[in-house]
Amino acid sequence: MANILVVDDEMGIRELLSEILSDEGHAIQLAENAQQAREARAQGAPDLVLLDIWMPDTDGVTLLKEWQRDGLLTMPVIMMSGHATIDTAVEATRIGALNFLEKPIALQKLLKAVQAGLTRAQETVRAPALAPRPVVAAQPEETPALGGFAVQNPAAAIAVRGGATVAGADNHMFNLSFDLPLREARDAFERMYFEHHLGREGGSMTRVAEKTGLERTHLYRKLKQLGVEPGKLAKKNA
Known part of the structure; x- marks a missing residue:
């Protein structure tokens, strides 16, 4: 079971995603805007976040940038939107989003993306911390x-x-x-x-x-x- 935060200003979308993911055995936390998402994140990092791009107060990309800037982007984030442009999707993945789902979201795409995100989160947790390697001046034949x-x-x-x-x-x-x-x-x-x-x-x-x-x-x-x-x-x- 994973703790998943669903952030979307549409009640129908929140309830639908909550129902689907709850049936899969996950614990779901809901937020209808960026402020509620901030408060949920302040209580502890969820295992995964489903984040809508277009929201009335602060849009999802801006919130993603905020988390990245403040060192809070420690969990996989999957962006969602029915109106986002390709540039917006690409920008979100550059900032740190793991995936992008276009609304209406197909059930199999949702479950596949969530599973991939949770797998990534588990791999990150299991990965051993690496000691910093000494900086060695590159020799002419090396290709950084x-x-x-x-x-x-x-x-x-x-x-x-x-x-x-x-x-x-x-x-x-x-x-x-x-x-x-x-x-x-x-x-x-x-x-x-x-x-x-x-x-x-x-x-x-x-x-x-x-x-x-x-x-x-x-x-x-x-x-x-x-x-x-x-x-x-x-x-x-x-």
């Missing part, structure tokens, strides 16, 4: 990591000449200019990120969705928005 990519030239990871050069697992080089407007730089990085994972997974959308933590539908929309074509990448890496 930058955001999941291997940096071929460590100096390129710094804002030298306004950009960075990184390489994916297949040693394909990616260049990113820091002189771009923020939105364009973000899109460029996301394009590199998804191309990297699509290349590693042979174009498999299922495996890429699992790796990136996105629902397949959201992944398809995001790739279309970025102009990334999985089919071409799969053929290129075949």
Whole structure:
């Protein structure tokens, strides 16, 4: 049995989720707004939080940022919304949300996401604390990591000449200019990120969705928005 906090301003959604998860043997705590969620979190971290994005006082993403900032994001959080954009879902996962469920939520998707979240929480609890490793100066032949990519030239990871050069697992080089407007730089990085994972997974959308933590539908929309074509990448890496 797990302690699950459900945060949603719609009474019908709260009651439905409470009924479903209670039938699964979980203890459910309900909050109808961010303030009640804060109070519930202050009483102790639940095993999992289901958090609605659009709420009248403070939206779910803002509350998620607040918990992350204050060191309170110690439990898996699954975001929920029927109106969120892809950018909102991606932002939530970047902040620390484990998953995103689109309303109306299908029963099997809900149960699968909750189980995955509880499994993640148990793995975190069981993981032994690691002693800090001594900092060793990198030798010229070493290739430190930058955001999941291997940096071929460590100096390129710094804002030298306004950009960075990184390489994916297949040693394909990616260049990113820091002189771009923020939105364009973000899109460029996301394009590199998804191309990297699509290349590693042979174009498999299922495996890429699992790796990136996105629902397949959201992944398809995001790739279309970025102009990334999985089919071409799969053929290129075949």
